[in-house]
Amino acid sequence: MTAGVVAAIDLGATSGRVIVGHVGPDTLDATPVARFANDPVQISDGLHWDILSLYGAAVKGLREAFRAAPAIASIGVDAWAVDYGLLRGGRLLGDPFHYRDARTARGVEAVHERMPHSELYAHNGLQFLPFNTLYQFAAEPRDVLEFADTALLIPDLVGYWLTGQARAEQTNASTTGLLRDGAWNDDLVSALGLPRGILPPLIAPGEPLGALLSEVAAAIGAAPGTSVTAVGSHDTASAVVAVPMRADAAAYISCGTWGLVGVEVDRPVLTPEALAANFTNEGGVDGRVRLLHNVMGLWVLSEAVRTWERQGHPIDLPTLLDSAEEVTAPVAVFDVNDPRFLPPGDMPARIDEWCAEHGVAAPRTRAEYARSIVESLAQAFADASREAGRIGGVDVETIHIVGGGALNELLCQRTADRSGLSVLAGPVEATALGNVLVQARAAGLVTGSLEALRDLVARTHAPRRYAPKA
């Protein structure tokens, strides 16, 4: 076996990238060749993703990728979960809504009138998040949902535009709340009064989605017939593939906009404890289950930074984090998972509000706010890691942090301190690596189980260890 090359499109909530990955039995690297902003747009009916700009930038990025590595054998697409575009006759009916749009409250009410969360949980094992796709479907005007003939989750929509094939990749489809045992749950779909016809056939990671449409291949300089391969198209599923962990002794935190904290198990855990702790059973690659909890993540920090910048204070993040590290006075540890931190807006004011309600002294300086956010995240990460182990029956000895959060030294150290466990940080590019690895395995560039793929990650991307301090 020799090394080969594949390309990944990775769309995140704040930016998108196109990555070229070289993979072989002893080789694994993922090099971004294009990076572009993801700027949601607020219009009168709500907050939307500017999906055509994202797609246009991804296609441009693919052109760069093929220029840099003409031998690219396959392309894989991943993105954030739950959101979708509605189509009719192949035509997109409007820019997809952003999961942080407030309309989801309407959908939650409509769904829970028909079925309470505890009953839903027995169907789909998903934590309650107000933006799970099924709530978003229920928030759509009835006539719009009935007019549509297809709903495609974001990476599936991109895959459709690349290949003309409309499919629902399984790991991401699990975040709709409408899957059971890897198939669409027809009983639930009909109990909720949703149109079954809009849900496309499922596809598993590693399966070929299809060849690039000839006009797309020509536009990006790819050989005719270049294929798109289904990957763990839920970005978190791809990230978990590339966590260099021993799944029977570790928790993982995929830390970017969100902090997805969990363990990997073989079967869904639908116990009363899992329900009470609001843990989700999302579909993983190779039929694994990602038993995890959504912690609010670096979103709270980045929204705080945006707020200060709007107020005329330009912020340099590394400098802010350095000053946060120097804070010696105790700072408020607030509940980052409080729903008030979900929508975009003034996070420092919301932290003040939370502190006032809980009789806790609010931070006073920007350094203290940053420190308070990091401490609160670290505490939530430590708590959720412990819970994940308890609920999943995993004896957690180590916590792996992958994604952008692995670069935040203060956060990694404080997570180690607050959990009393070693934190292994990296790879930063876990999502891209997971995407690339699943394609590479499908192309025969590497072989084996997830454990073999993780071993390759560990050999090529040694994580950095943070030991807990007293």
Ligand code: LRH
């Ligand atoms: C992270 C993520 C997460 C979902 C959220 C909507 O990007 O996919 O796993 O819960 O976005």
